[in-house]
Amino acid sequence: MTAALDVGGTSLRYNIIGTDGSLVASESMSTHEKGLVKAVESIVKKYGIKKIGISYAGQVYNGKIISAPNIGVDEPEIWEYFLKNHNIELFIENDLKCAALAEYEYWGCNSTIVAASIGTGFGSAIIENGKLVRGAHNLAGEIGHIPFKYSEVLCGCGNRYCIEAFCSGSALSRWSKYYNLPIKEYTIQNLQRLGSPEADRILENFHEAFLFSIGTIISLINPEMIILGGGVIKKNRYLLELVNENVYKYSLSTSRKQAEIIISELDNASIKGAQLLVDRSV
Ligand SMILES: [Zn+2]
Numbered sequence: 001m002t003a004a005l006d007v008g009g010t011s012l013r014y015n016i017i018g019t020d021g022s023l024v025a026s027e028s029m030s031t032h033e034k035g036l037v038k039a040v041e042s043i044v045k046k047y048g049i050k051k052i053g054i055s056y057a058g059q060v061y062n063g064k065i066i067s068a069p070n071i072g073v074d075e076p077e078i079w080e081y082f083l084k085n086h087n088i089e090l091f092i093e094n095d096l097k098c099a100a101l102a103e104y105e106y107w108g109c110n111s112t113i114v115a116a117s118i119g120t121g122f123g124s125a126i127i128e129n130g131k132l133v134r135g136a137h138n139l140a141g142e143i144g145h146i147p148f149k150y151s152e153v154l155c156g157c158g159n160r161y162c163i164e165a166f167c168s169g170s171a172l173s174r175w176s177k178y179y180n181l182p183i184k185e186y187t188i189q190n191l192q193r194l195g196s197p198e199a200d201r202i203l204e205n206f207h208e209a210f211l212f213s214i215g216t217i218i219s220l221i222n223p224e225m226i227i228l229g230g231g232v233i234k235k236n237r238y239l240l241e242l243v244n245e246n247v248y249k250y251s252l253s254t255s256r257k258q259a260e261i262i263i264s265e266l267d268n269a270s271i272k273g274a275q276l277l278v279d280r281s282v
Pocket of ligand 1: 155158162
């Protein structure tokens, strides 16, 4: 049997796949107390796993965990640990890169696509001719940290000019706190409902940074398809209309005409991508 895991900040979800390809189990567990290695070991023991694919919400390079925002990492060289201690093949990849692999397969693409996701942060992953565009250290695709304009509020990376400082779930919350807005949950809907000048400014900046980012992707990468995902996109589907109506002002028209922009139809693209890591290793 094999396991496909989607590892996030405080919990992980996993699918167990039988040798005939059937779904044996689909569960989730906390990684908060025991850490990632112990959590994975408990799954291995329970199901007799032989191969594991992990979609990981952090930076990964050659099977090694480089950075782990919010995740308790007890063993950065996790693939080596599982090979040495359990004789198990483990494949680990950044979650957005996993999602892009799954989208590429789902949509039957054959040239270049970009999967862009707005949740807490704003990231993207690029696939060209079926292969991930990685950059020198597997960090290519960080669209959220492309400079946009000066921000009074810091980006999560510590810089002040990032797209993500204006266009992300964390940006909504940081700016709402900055202006001391009277809302409990920092969502687009609540800001729209509030309708104060500050709330409107947060939303205007969000929309502008969003259009700027998708326009940049189109002109820089020339993709056949841009697949939008992440919690903020999926809860605010008007963003698709906004981008389709306006992005021509932000991108090269020849490239724009050939780029289809859609919202992901997959429930959990990352975990499907983690399964692909395992399947392709055969
Ligand atoms: Zn940044």
